Amino acid sequence: MAGRQNPRRPDPEDQFPMPDLEAYIGYNLKRAYVILQKDFREALGADGLAPRDFSALALVVQFPNITQSELARMLGIERSGLVAIVDELEGRGYLSRAAVPGDRRVHALVPTPTGIAACARATEQVKAHEEKLLSHMTQDEIQMLGSLLRKIRARGEET
Amino acid sequence: MAGRQNPRRPDPEDQFPMPDLEAYIGYNLKRAYVILQKDFREALGADGLAPRDFSALALVVQFPNITQSELARMLGIERSGLVAIVDELEGRGYLSRAAVPGDRRVHALVPTPTGIAACARATEQVKAHEEKLLSHMTQDEIQMLGSLLRKIRARGEET
């Protein structure tokens, strides 16, 4: 199916690959991502955690004393990009940058009780948001979707 | 390695909703989206079309004489955001803003022969990029993924 370019072209679809956007995973992925992200923000409210801040806080709660570099790696972003996220969470009083004896370069991220409670509250809000947004899908479909998305991640996150 | 320095702190999961990120569709969707978008750009090269420009061009080729407002609606973005996209495609010589007799407010977007050829070339590149990126998944899985993503879209794009 090579694209032969004849000087005369009666109908594009006769000679050229048909660019039906709906068939692309990328297009559907982007559209679905925009919808889900927007719904996330609406669900958590104007003063709620942004998606990336929620993810970071959840990992800090799950892995207390994680360093910023480790957290950035787990989130798949650069260290530099994590600074603003940690600033935001520290500003809210949800975590602290703790000194680590033995290596004064690193900051251990420690969730505060307030942060743990905020994470629990946000977790319930996020779960409710996804349950509502995906309420027209069966549990099997949702599980399958998560599994297929992780398959893409597995390919792209090969270190 | 990462740290739980306090093995004996009561596990947060005992008292609070468990915030395991991997279970969220939103988190997996975002991570997969970032990977696919990055791979798209690499596949089309530094001077290749950006994802959003490809989508817009594909629709203009599929629906010649579409107006900017119609195209924005189909893409799910604001009219204002489409201006830069159309500027880019027009600057590349891929389409023209044509006057419409009867309503001098609107611009009909008409693909040029160059634009149609570029769309065909880009389409092959995008197909190859997705085939390669998703080569570890079966056709059934890819079809299923597209179908599930469109289910989210169907919910979010209810006008």
Add this chain to the structure above:
DNA sequence: TATTGTTATACTCTATAACTATA
């Protein structure tokens, strides 16, 4: 009055490169 295209502006998220202070 309403709509189309446009501009100005701002916000989110991300990356690269260079700096600092440690190691």
Add this chain to the structure above:
DNA sequence: TATAGTTATAGAGTATAACAATA
């Protein structure tokens, strides 16, 4: 030298609000 955190900067992509031309 190498690493952790930081800063500065830039680049995508998006949205809102207002404007001029036109309906």
